[in-house]
Structures are given as structure tokens and as C-alpha cells.
Amino acid sequence: MDFPILSLMHLFPLLAGLCYLFLPSDNKPLLRWGAFGITLIPFLFSFSLLKHFNSQNPGFQFVEKMPWIPAIRVEYFLGVDGLSLTMVFLTTLLVPLAVLASFSIEKNIKTYMFLFLLLETGTLGVFLALNFFHFFLFWEMGLIPMFFLIKIWGSEDRDAAAFKFFLYTLFGSVMMLLAFQVLFLATKTFDFTELVILSRSGLLKVSLLFWAKRVGLPFTPEVMTTIAFFLISVAFAIKVPIWPFHTWLPDAHTQAPTAGSMILAGLLLKMGVYGFLRISLPLFPDVVRTFAPFLAILALASILFGAFAAMAQTDLKRMIAYSSVNHMGYCMLGIFAVSASGGLEAKASALNGVLLQMFNHGITSAALFFMVGVLYDRAHTRDLSRFGGLRKIMPIFAGLMGISAFSSLGLPGLNGFVSEFLIFRGSFSLMTPLTLLATIGLLVTAIYLLSMLQLLFHGPLGEYASFSDVTGREIAVAAPLIFFMFFVGIHPSPLIELTNEAVVHLLKVFS
């Protein structure tokens, strides 16, 4: 086995975090910079990953595999491919920025930062794990720190929001756990790669049928796979979130601390889409294909209803939160369009677009939530109607927020456009009417984001006339995000290169 780079990257925040707990609690600068320093290490690791990753190889790379709990055939099994690599990179990029954005936190810094380290290990675990046991462990591990981050450091209604978030996601988790228990009982494995092989050869259905017979369930294999698919996918659908499982999101975002929102929108939502790509699609291609039109309608509902609901918000953070529903809807539209029948090139376009959109939304939504946080730190309100004319006193901030908003509404030259174009280009020939309707979302997005800019920055200066412009630290958080908006918008090919082979490989299950 080679140098265990994935394990190091994955477990470093957790192990370093345990040591971090022994730092003196009253030395605030040390606590802040210490946490920032710790999160930089995985970032460096992910650069090395990018450097040594062979983008021509569609399979898993940097694989680490060893027995863990032999009794239930659980292995410690890590690896990256084109589907996960961009997400790993995004994670290691966003966590340090979120930590840097949290320097204004004063309350109980040590616990706060520790939770972020835990969150990083959890998120990386989800993207790296190739065994369900491992995957689920860290799936849950992402949930708990976020619960406490909202609950302890959130805004006025944090208790209810944290609880709603927890219940929603826990519900999904239970369903997923159930389904995997069944899969395990039927196939005696938790290994994703083995499950995919079983699914491809048709053995998955056979073993499910045998299991059903054994326990006396009168179901056909088709019904069994359908049930398993929906049980697993409801967890992901809640995480994405797909309409109508999305109502935890606006509440959680509104109440979460700034950095929490950045991670929530930037990373945790991606875990849902990733789950679809890693588990639901390759394990149950037939079921997805059967239900693709229905699921795509839900995706369309996310796009349109999310956009319209965003337009009606008066709370700045809620508006951005709903824009996430809208943008993740494009991802889901792409995924379900790909599951329908159609040409391989169109599918490759849409699925590359989905992966790029995941990355782009991570960058852009993190930036937007950060900007909202910058404003909230100064005004202690999120009420849009109370701002106005801020561009006069905060010109740099207005520029940064303007770029992020335009990135979000899909302005060509910035990142969002490329991914949305790829998704639309692919989906158009796969699901024409739904894609046509989805373009309305592009328009509504422009309406509410421009209205937001107008309310915040234009017109005469409102009641907040003494705000200072962004500080150096705040620029340092925004600058890398802005950089990636331009970089991906102008030169997307390095990212698409990373994902393309894995996409083509994944599409083989549908051919």
C-alpha cells in the first residue's frame, strides 16, 4: 500500500481536533489560528491529490482497504474517483474559509472550532468511503456537529430550526439505514463496489428475492429494489433537498451561524447529490429509469418553486437559502434526465454539468452566505427592507456581493453559467418539455437576485450609514471564492477533465 494520503486527510482534522481540545481556552487568537492551521493541512493534501490523480482512469484511485469489523464484513475502504475528487477538493477549500469567517465568534470558541473539525472529517468521510458502514458513520457525523452549531451559535429561533433540521435528516438516515440492513442481509456485503457489480450482473435482484422469500415477504424483485431505492433516496432527497422535502433548509440556514450556513449550503447539500450518484444510480438503474419522469418533475418543482419562493422572501438569508433549493434542482434535473433513455453524449454533457454545478454551487452559495454574514455582523438584522444605498459606504463589499450574485444567476463568464449550460444542453434532448419549463427558473433567479442587490445597495442610504467596508480578513475569505467563480467560468476544462471519465464510466450502467 502506498502512502495513506486519504486516511491522513480524512482523519487529520479529527485527531488534530482532539489535541486542539487541550489548548488553553482563554487564548482566543491561538484557538482561532490553530483551528485555521489544522484545516489548511487537508487542503494541502487535496492539492497533492489533484496533482497525482490520473484523470484518464475512471476507477478508484489512492485506494486504502483493510479489514475493520470482520464479523459483519465491514472493511475500512477509501478511494477517490472523478465523482468524489472535486467534492473532496471543495470540502478542504471551504472548511478553512469557514473557519476564517468564524473569527468574529466570541462564544465558546474551542467547542465551536472543534465541531468544525469534526464536520470536516465527517464530510470527507462521506466523500471518500466506499463501504456503507463507513459512509453512514460519517454521514451521521456531519449531522451532529451541525445540529449543535445551529443550536448553540444560531440566531433567535435556533432551537426550533436545529430540531427541525435534526428530525428531517434523522428521518432520512433511518430510512437509509433500514434499506442497507436489508441489502446486507440479502447480499452479505456493505461494499459499494461489490454492490455495483451485483447490481450489474442482476444478482442483486436475485438475492433480494431470496431474502424476501426467506422472511416471507410476498414481493417481486422489482418491488424490492423499488422499495430499497426509495428508502435510500429519501435520505438523499432530504439532504439535497428536493421539493417537497426542503422546508428544513430555509429555517436551518436562517438560524445557523454564518460559517455553518457556508458549510451547510456548500458541502452538506452536496452529500445528497453525491449519494444519488454514488449509490442510488449505480445500484438501482432500472428503478431510476422507471421513475425518472416523476422524479424529474420533483426536480422541476425544486427549480421553479424554489425560485418563486425565494422571490417572496423578505429575509435576506432565507432568500439565499431558497436559491439553493433552486440551484440544486438543476443538479437533480440533470441526474434524472440522464436516467431516461437517450444519447450518450447528451448524458455525458448533463452529468458533467451536474458535477460541475455541485462544485459551483458550493463556491457561490458559500460566498453568498458569507456576504450575508458580513452584513449581519454589522446590522444584526437580515430584513431586506431595512437596508439601502450601502454601495456608497461599502463599495468593495458591494462589488464582491455583486459578483457572487451574478455568478449565482448564471452570468456567462462566471462559474454558474458553464454548469447550467451543460445540464441544459444535455437535458434538453433527454427531457425536452421539462427542460423548457426549467428555463423559467433562470429568469426568476435573475429577478430576485437583482432585486436583492437593488434593495441592499442602491437607492439612497438607509438607516445604516456608519458601516465600515469589508476588512482584510473578510476579503481573504471571499477572494478565493471569487477567484474560482472566474476560473471555472472562463476555463472550466481542468475540472471537467477530472470528472469526465468517471461520468462516462457511470453512464455505462444506463446503456
Next chain:
Amino acid sequence: MKWLIGHLWLIPFFPLVAAAVIAFMKKEKREAAPFFAIGAILVSFVLSCLLFLAFIGIQKTPYGHGLSVHLSHYLWFVTGTTPEIVSLILDPLTLTMLFVVTIVSSLVFIYSLGYMHEDPNIVRFFCFLSLFAASMLGLVISNHLLILFMCWELVGVSSYLLIGFWYEKPEAAAAAKKAFIVTRVGDIGFFIGLLLLYQKTGTLLLYGGSYPAIFSHETLDLLKINAVTLPLFGGVILTTILGVLLFFGAMGKSAQFPFHVWLPDAMEGPTPVSALIHAATMVAAGVFLVGRMFPLLEGSGAMPVIAWIGGITALFAATIAVAQFDIKRLLAYSTISQLGYMMMGLGLGGYVAGIFHLMTHAFFKALLFLGSGSVIHGCHGEQDMRHMGGLRKAMPVTFWTYLAGTLALAGIFPLSGFWSKDEILLEAYLHHRPLYWIGTSVAFLTAFYMFRQIFMVFFGSWRGHGQAHESPQTMLWPLRILAILAVFAGLIGTPFLFGNPFRHFLAPGHHAPDPSFFVMAVSTGVALFGIFVAYLLYGRKPLTGEDPLLSYLKGIFILLQRKYYMDELYQNTFVKGANGLARFFREVDELVIDGFLSRTGWATLVLSRFNQWCDNFFLNGGFDRACDGIKGSGGQLRRVQTGRAQDYLLIAAVGAVVLYFLSRIL
């Protein structure tokens, strides 16, 4: 110089770099920013001239209709196995546009130096101006519809930034937003057109060289033969539906009816911006797009649509212009009307006529806008023509140049507007009589409202406050140069000197219709008549009280003045409708979905109460507290949140146990 043809990207590159450099400049660098911006656009201008020489100098490689094009290809990215090749083009259309855009931009930039010299944000202004010019230059050299669309949207966003430049004014902020959103409605059509085009042809390259492309004979034939079935319309030939979809984009950008509403509001931007938007950049983009897509559109069912929309727009906007009092708004409606003219020309198959009018119009409309800016500057910000008058004495240079522009726009022989307008009318006369008469009545209205403006602004006696004064030389020199262009630029397109060299350059081998003296005589006649009527109403007896037209036309005048109530109509339909939908979906989330969840939550709570009762009954107190914890009603939870780690651990443990048993049971 051949080297330059292979490096076309250099042309937008310089203004783009200038924009980027200026973006990082401090607000105090008031000298450096204009210097960079003007320098960069002048470099682009010089490069365009060199390109022109290079282009006519070297051996031509015929393509399509005997045109010569030069392409440079670049690989953008690969999805699946499909490479996305993007490409730049140099052909006569590109060259014409490069010339117009760089020359008008350069003059507007120089003019802005004078016009904006007191503005505290002049640095930002030149940053946006440079971005604007760069995106327009990128647009005209694109040979790939996606790249074209990107530049297209960048043009839109730069105009958004510039229209809203004085963002403290709520009207300016609203106008900027309106411009972006209305044009984006059209852009959605454009975007769908791109998707359909991509689906049917597998490429968005226009001219391909060795690559598959849209304008190759095979692809064009394929598009002309095949049809798609639409609900309500039945089978529609692809070129028709594609043409209409792409034209949607052009309607938005070029402010064609019914998307014209953003353009008059865009007057809230600084006047140099208006000049740029109306002459060389934003609105020209739509006409350019139709010109660029001409090989696809020619002969398709989209052409009558284009022609009729153009004709209706021309007449509609000209009538509104008659009843405006704001010096810039009047010009704005005049622009809409003239854009309609261009579209009408293109739609009737007059490719050269439409592009020719685009060029001459760019010169005289830039001149008129800059002239109106000079008037506004001289009148201390006054824009209402009722508070002007007699300015020809106070502002002689502005007056004479403005008069030149007005005569050109009115189509008086032998100024530039005469030749280009005449070509469009000739096309209409030959191919479509109803549109010809619409065009001719527009010519009458144009002459009338422009001279109404001349008489109100420059003749009679001063009705404003304070003392009007002439503008500084940085503003006057661009006016003089543009006046020369407005007067003489049309001569390259006359049939009487060297047999219309512009036509031979733009569309070699195209058969030119014979000039018709009837058309020329009629258009000159109606223009002179329009001037005469304007003189009767506004020149003979200078304006004192209310507009004389108001007393003749009454209700109609009000209707025109209020722009046929289109804004109110949109406000009450689309805007209110969208807001209503938005509120509806918010309510769905808050009442229906969350309502359902809270009911479910309530039921769970009842169950858990029952569970708690069981626990209390069967188990001892230690376990109780944990159950209270997961039960989760607010009060108990707050107790949990006191921060005792053992509570959390207990909850987690219990949760795991429950899950374990659940999974066992099921």
C-alpha cells in the same frame, strides 16, 4: 499583419485588461483611469484599421456566398467524447462592426472625460465603459454561438452597471434592473434556440472550416428540410423555429416591440452611456445577431416575423416619440424606431441595407446623444425641452453638429441617413408594399419629431433657469468628428459612386436592386413635409405654453405621451402575476408542507407521551431523563442544552439502541 488575423482576441483583450486594471484602482486615480481606458480603446481602433488593411490585402478564401472569412479555433473543454471547439471570425460583417464599435466608443470615451469630470466615481465609470466595449468587441468576433451568447450577456451586465451608475437615484437602480430582466426574457428564447440548435446539429460553431458547423451546406440543408412538431402550431421547419427563437434574443437587446420598455428608462444612465448603448453596443447587438445568423434565416419563415416586428416597432415608437418632452427620451424612442427599421430591412432580405443603416445610425445617433448630453450639460442638468429654447446662440457648435445629425436621421439628401434609409425602403418597395408605406410614414414622423425637438431646443427664446453655456472642447471634438461621419459616411453606400462599394465589401456577388428614383423622391418629399409641419407648429411661433399638438390631438397625445400605457400594462400583468406566484409558493411551504409536518410532529408527540408513560411505569428514573430528551418538546430540550456532555452522550446512545432494535424488528 497577417499575424493579426490569427490573433483576433487582441482586439477585445485591450479594453478588457483596461477594465481589470481600473477595477483595482483607487477612487483617487482620476487621471490614470481614463488614460488607460481611452488608450486601450484607441489601440483596439488602430488594430481594427490594421485588420481591415490586412483583410483586403491578402488572398481571399471564398466561403458560402463568395464571402471570405478567417477563423481561429480553440478547444474549450470536452464532455464525453465531444470537444467544444470555440472559434473567432474575421469577415466583412465583423470588420464593419469592429470599425463602428471602436470609433464610436473611442469618441464616447473622450467625450466622457469632459462630461464626467466632476463625478466622484469617474474611475468606476471608465472601468464599466471599458468592460462594455470589450464585451461588444468580443461579441462581434465570435464564431461560436455560445461565446457570442457569453459576450451578449456581458454586454447586458455592463449596461446594467452603467444604467445604474448613479445608483443613489432609485429610478436609475430600477431602470438598470428593468433593462437586465426584460432583455433576459428575450435571452431565454435565445438560450432555448441554442439548445435546439445544438440538439439538431451537434455544434454551435457558425463557420467551421474543417469542423462541422451550422453554416455548412449540409447542416443548413438539414435544418431547412426537417421540422419539429409544436403544440398549437403543428409541424414547423427548423430554420423557422430557430430563427424566431434567436430573434427573441435580438428583440430583447434591440428593444423591439413588445420588449422595448427597458430602453427609454435606460436614459437614467449618464448620457455618454446612452450614446454608447444606442449607437454602437447594446442595441446594435440584436441587429448584429440577425445579420450574423443571416445564412440560417435567409428564406426561412422567421423572416416575415422579423420584418413585421421591425415595421410595427418602427411605427409604434415613432408615434410615441412625437409626444415626448424629455430630450433624451425622445431620442430613445427614435432609436427604437430606427432599430425597427433595421429589423424590417433585414427581415425583407435586405442584409446589406440593414447593416448599412446600423452603421450610419450608429454615427448620427451617437452624435445626437452626445449633442443632447452637451445640451444637458450646458443647461445644468435640465432635460425637459419645455425649459430650453434658443440655444443655437449660446451653444453654436452643439447646434450645428446636432442639426447635422438631425438631418441625417431625417434622411435628407445627401446625408448618411438618406442612403441607408433609402436602401431599406427600396427593399420594402420591391418586396412588400404594406411595409413600404409603414416605412414611409415613419420617415415622415421621424423628420417631424426631430425638427420639433430642434425648434424647441435651439430656436425661440430661453425658457430655462440660469445661463446656458457651451461645453468644453473634450466634448465638442467628438461631436465635430461624428458630425463629419454623419454627413459623409453614407457615401460609401451610394449606388452613384463606384456602384455601392459598401455592398461589394459586405456581400460580394449579391445582386443589388436597381436604385429607384420614385422611392428616393417620396422619402425625401415626406421628410421635407415633416420638417415643414414641425416648422408650422413649433418654428413659426415659438413654444410658450403647452404643446400645440395637445390642443389638436388631446386624448391621443396623452396616450402617446404615456407610451400607450405599456408600462402600466406590464406592471399589472407580469409583475403582479410573478409576485403573486412568488407569494403563493412561499405560502405553500409555510402553510401546506410545514403544516403537514407539524401535524405529523404533533402525532409523534402524542405517541412519545404514551411512550414516556410506559417508561415511567416500567423503568426507573435514570432512563427517563434521556427519553425526555429525545421526546423533544422545546422546554425539555432547553434543559438538555445546558451543555452537560453526559446528556448528549446518553441521547446518542439511546438513539443508537433504538435504531438497532428498529432494524432488527424490520
